Amino acid sequence: MAKALFHKHQRVYVAPVGTWAIVEHVKPHWVKDVEEPVRIYYDCGLGRDFTTHELASEQVETVDGENWRVLRARNKWQSMEECSRHPFPGTFPVVVTDPKDWGGWRVPAAEYDRDPNRIEAQARLITRSPGLLELAEQLVQLASDDTELPDSVSALARRAGELVREISTKPSPAP
Template sequence: MAKAVFHKGQRVYVKPVATWAVIENVHPQWVKGVEEPLRVTYDTGLGRDFQAHELAAEDKEPQKPDLIETENWRILRAVNRLSADARDPRHPYPGTFPVVVTDEKDWGGWRVPMAEYDRDPTRVEHQSRIIANALRLMRVSRELIEFAQDNPHETPGQLLDLARQAEMVLAAIYHESAPPRVDAVVAAE
C-alpha cells in the first residue's frame, strides 16, 4: 500500500536527473478491492514517472546558520581621541576603549559610551571580555547538553544538573521558552 507523499504543483528535486522540477500529475495505481493504491508515481515532465524515493521536497524555510557555528566575536581597541583623560593612568589601557566586534568588517558589535567608560573602566573591560567570549560559553553549554543526552546513565547527577541549567540558558537566548522560575523548580523537587 502507498500514499502520495508529494502533490500536484509542488517543486521537488529529481535525484536521478539532478534537477529541480514541478510535479505535473500524481499517478496512483489502484487494484480492485483494495482501499489504497499499490504504488504512486509522479509525472514531472521529464520523460518518465518517478517514485517518491527518487524525489526530495524543497525546504520551505531556508535554514539560518547558527551564530555559535559561524561567528567569532573579538575585542578591538579603539582610540579614545575625544577624552581629556585619554592618558589617564587609572585606565587599564590608557588612550583606548574596548569594542566587541561581531562581524568580519569590524563595524558591528558592542560599544560603550565614553562617559560610562571613564566612570568605571575596569568594569567595562570586564564586560567586554564576557561578551566577546559568550559564543565560546554557548558552545561549551551545547556540548555539555549533547553529552548528557547521549550518555544519560553514565553522566553523574551534578553534571546532569549543570546540563539542565545550560539548556535553560540556551533556551532563554534563543527565546524557545521562558526558563522556569526558581521557586517552581524548588517546589518540584
C-alpha cells in the same frame, strides 16, 4: 517503523493545546516480532499522549562567533593624562562581530570612565560568549546521550539547557 524525535525533559510546543510543555515520558508502541516501535507517543503532562506531528521543537539560532573580537578605539574626548588610571590609557574597548570591523557592542565614554575594569571584563566576556554557548550546547548533548551521569552533572546540563534555550529562542513578534 518510528524513531523518537523528542527526548525526555525536552521543551516542545504542543500544537493541539497551544502551549509549551516538557516531555515527561517517551512511550514507544511495540508490536510482537518487530525490532523497532511502530509508533512513539509523548507524555507532556497535559492529560493525554501526543504524537510526533502534534509537537514541535524550538527553533534554534546559531551564533557565528569566529569574528568576535575586541578592538581598541581611541578616546577622542580625554587626554592621556585624564585617563591614566584606565587599564589601556587613551583607548576603550569596542567588540566587533563582523569581518569588516563594524557592528557589535560599544560603550559610552562616560560609562567607561566610571568603571573601566568592569567594562574591560564585559568586553572579554562578550567576545568569549559564542564559545561558552557552544560549550553549554555540548554539555546538553552529552547529558541527552548519556543517562548514567552523576546528579551534579545532570543538574549542570539542565541549567545549561535552560540558558541555551533562553539565548536561542526567538522573541515573539510585537502585536
